[in-house]
Amino acid sequence: MAGAPVDRIAMIERRLSAALAPELLEVIDESHLHAGHAGARDGRGHFHIRISSARFKGLGAVARHRLIYDALGDLLTTDIHAVRISIDS
Numbered sequence: 108m109a110g111a112p113v114d115r116i117a118m119i120e121r122r123l124s125a126a127l128a129p130e131l132l133e134v135i136d137e138s139h140l141h142a143g144h145a146g147a148r149d150g151r152g153h154f155h156i157r158i159s160s161a162r163f164k165g166l167g168a169v170a171r172h173r174l175i176y177d178a179l180g181d182l183l184t185t186d187i188h189a190v191r192i193s194i195d196s
Contacts, residue, residue, distance in 0.1 A: 115152055115186050119179065123158065126178035131159040131195055151188035159195040169195070 115137070116134045123132055135155040156175065163171045171194055176183060 115182075118182060118186065119154065119156070122178045122180065123156070123175065123180065126185075127160040127162050127174060129158050129160040131157065137191070140166040143187070151186055153189045153191075154187060155191045157193045157195060163194060163196075179187065 116136060119134045120132060123129060123134075133156070135157075136152055137155050138152040140153065151195065158175070162174060166174070172192060175190075175192060183190075
């Protein structure tokens with residue numbers, strides 16, 4: 108795992124920015140809301156991603172989410188336990 112939540116947020120932002128050139132990108136660490144949750148015990152984080160990108164034009168919700176998951180890649184198994192996605196149009 109990468110370590111401090113700020114480092115994780117920066118990694119998430121870099122990957123999403125590189126892959127999706129978002130007009131809006133906000134990554135919020137919500138891990139504190141899941142303290143004691145079984146999935147939080149391994150140290151991976153819970154994040155809320157607010158994003159808007161021209162790359163989403165014409166795509167349905169599943170395809171948009173796949174683009175985000177693809178951009179996050181291995182972070183989904185090393186640093187991220189859960190992600191909540193809000194796509195702004």
